[in-house]
Amino acid sequence: MEPGPHLVSRVGALLRSVANHEPTGTTTAGVAHAAGLPRPTVHRLLTSLQAEGLVDRIASSGHWVLGPELFFLGNAAAARYDVTGLARPSVTRLAQATGESAFFSARRGDETICLVREDGSFPIRSFVLYEGVRFPLGVASAGLVILAHLPEHEREAYLARVDLTTAWGPAHGRLPLADRVRATRRTGYAVNPGLVVEGSWGLGAAVFDSTGTPAWALSLTGIESRFTEARRSELGTLLLREAHTLSQRLQRAIH
Known part of the structure; x- marks a missing residue:
């Protein structure tokens, strides 16, 4: 089990890396390189984020993109931050x-x-x-x-x-x-x-x-x-x- 704050910082790094490659997305290896994390760790975290709708995977390319749940969260936050x-x-x-x-x-x-x-x-x-x-x-x-x-x-x-x-x-x-x-x-x-x-x-x-x-x-x-x-x-x-x-x-x- 990874420490909470450390895990949160890793998830944040992964989401930012994926966001930097919108709309075409990026590979697991690309995210791992950008975040400075081992590829197996990144794959496991991305799979967990996909289950929550925070990232998604394009079937044809295997690239990771931002997930639909982020759209809804963003809309909820827009009134305060947009x-x-x-x-x-x-x-x-x-x-x-x-x-x-x-x-x-x-x-x-x-x-x-x-x-x-x-x-x-x-x-x-x-x-x-x-x-x-x-x-x-x-x-x-x-x-x-x-x-x-x-x-x-x-x-x-x-x-x-x-x-x-x-x-x-x-x-x-x-x-x-x-x-x-x-x-x-x-x-x-x-x-x-x-x-x-x-x-x-x-x-x-x-x-x-x-x-x-x-x-x-x-x-x-x-x-x-x-x-x-x-x-x-x-x-x-x-x-x-x-x-x-x-x-x-x-x-x-x-x-």
Whole structure:
């Protein structure tokens, strides 16, 4: 019998791994690799989760996907946690005003999760971000701007316990990341100069809850030629203005 808290953390890791591969799903081996757990353990846990409706298995491929019970649980929780309806007008305005792809992301622990995407009119688009994708704090513009606006002790504790270079390369080492954090704090908005996918740039602005904590972010992505220095300043100003408006709206709505 596995200890309760340890088992819960394992189940959480498995569900997040499966969620990261929606809608096509992923294999038992893929989940095991992502969660850092032995394959037999993962298979046993996934089978138990399937019995509860929390995951399902596609017969034709054998891939694991999120189960129907999560849909019902999500609907029950939506009244308390779903802020996408309040954020969507801001995302729409950004996409329409800039022609770029605009996003709303939420912080969840050490990660950001993209909740809303809307594409602008420019025909060449970046698909780095899409609804449901997760990135660690410090990766992509949404995660960078949230990290930069965390209290210093919380930011330093996070950087001390994670190593982003293994998955994201040397540009996400502690020193270059610290430089980008300082630049973000100076301008107020974050810039991702094609560090996740070459040629795909992003800008992000933090959205704050009633305690002044960066709980969400608005961001824009597009091809490098659309993010010249002069235009980055223009886009950053627009993002900061919309993020301030959305912060006020969310603070009024969430008590």
